[in-house]
Amino acid sequence: MATIKDVAREAGVSIATVSRVINKSPKASKASVHSVTQAMEKLGYRPNAAAKALVSQNSNTVGVLVGDVSDPFFGSMVKAVDTVAHEYSKHILIGNGYHNPEDERKAIELLINNRCDALVIHSKGLSDEELIGYAKEVKGLVLINRHIPELSERCISLDNRRGAYLATEYLIRHGHKQIACIASNHDIEDAQDRISGYLAALQEHSIELPKSYIEYGEPNSDGGEVAMTNLLTKSLTVTGVVAYNDYMAAGALSVLDENGVKVPEQVSMLGFDDGLIARYVHPRLTTVRYPIEMMAERAARLALNLANSEPVEEEAIIFTPTLVRRNSVDKISA
Template identity: 60%
Template sequence: MATIKDVAKEAGVSIATTSRVINNAPNTSQTAIAAVQAAMKKLGYRPNANARALVSKSSNTIGVLVNDVSAPFFGTMVKAIDTIASEQEKQLLIGSGYHDANKERNAINLLINSRCESLVVHSKGLSDDELTTLAQEIPGMVIINRTVPAIADRCIALDNHRGAYLATDYLIRNGHRDIGYICSSHDIEDAHDRLAGYLDALRDNGIEPKDHFIEYGEPDECGGEQAMVNLIAKNTPITAVATYNDDMAAGCLALLQENGIRIPEEMSVIGFDDGHIARYIYPRLTTIRYPIQVMASEAVKLSLMLANNVPVERGEQKLFMPTLVRRASVCQRQ
């Protein structure tokens, strides 16, 4: 394990200078900063916690990176991880990345420097290459809800394309052909895959997709409401709408009801996730179940095994399948 003394020797500067660079102290020359940073990279040194400390049992902490800790979806994910952590007598440290590369990077570095033994990372901002480099450095790092080809055996993901295909195909089998789609405006693979699933289901059933049947918004209730406003304003002749997630579906339902449009008699709506909100809005939401609890449990178990050098059967990524949940917001078109 490299020490600050090793870094100072490699950089050709004093330990005091090395410490100033590490702690971003003022009055440090650019030459010294460059030399110390190069030495740290070469030696794999991290301030306060070399990455190898993740497997040293020097702490009982699991690091978790989510998009937004306040979002119900990620609350469910964290709860599932915490259940396993409690069984193992470990604690959680949680960071939010907000789908932003710099914020995700800073949060991961903080978790590493806090000597987390394992990491469960939900990242949409960092590149595949950077996540691969981190995974090579951090034995106990597992990626959830994303596929990174170079480290596929450390990825736990959902077939988002399949889920949106199921949702759209279910509407078609209920007699709907003019089907709108409310999509997340975030530039992430989940949004791309779900939109592609919607489009492929239409084409496979002989229905030509229409661009003006698709609206984008923030993946929350307000975004879903505004997207539905836009669809109504354009006077689209849709009889059903599929949505990126349950939160957007909830906003959509509220807007429709406020405008006197009966659900599902005049407009069928289907969500995605099967979160808590799907069970308690009216009418109860037909949706696609995202098994995030099971996925999160699998991810943290794998992370702990890897961090503790427990032999793991390596193979392809673990790809989970979504399922349809029939409730009351979709009906047969007359």
């Protein structure tokens, strides 16, 4: 596989000149652009992230990839990373990935090209192999809310399956057996793990329910409204609902209210994340706490330590979810 040195040799220029051409620097002459481009094509060279970024240079910035910065969940994550960055006299650059491989790829490349000293990456679209490739090129890259065995010491994750299990079991301990699941329709491991946790709790307590008790939607309040509406349309007997996140739960609560179904007297509801909305819907939402601020702070410190070649723990960091009891769950008689 050709390297940047091979390209420089073929084009008859310096490595710095090749880097300027790759980064489309205005300092690169037309002749240099022509010769370097021809050399890359001849050698089949694809600039890797490290070459494009000139990572040996410091920019006093920390790059952050999120799903969508307008989502309060990611806003909390960014705030926590920013707090740590300021302790190190650094600023942050943010890229949105929207759980889409191409958007995530472009955002990561852009952050690297801006020579960020460290990267905190929330990626759900890219494959393990591609993220491993980026990690090999950028020593200060840390993954949050993702676990890849080959990069375990650079992963900060949450036991999503455990969280959904806790939520479902909480309803079971309150006498519920007809428990529906409002799930995310995004094809990501979080969604799959939470459905797995829901099913595991049912199975452990010998509760068998048809697949129709699982309804999917976009992981926001609109998706929660659609999913809850579909559950009601099926005329299923439902006494409890576990939702993928607090926003889906909030949407579901609004549909139940519109249809005269009282919560928690007739249907109990649990969310996931413990975002701000959980405290202000009515009734206040019992939910599973996702410690995203703690996780993001840990990820930022780990990324900066790695970037500075400081010693770090050589094992995965997996956070455990906890239950937050409020007013949306009620006991039912056996």
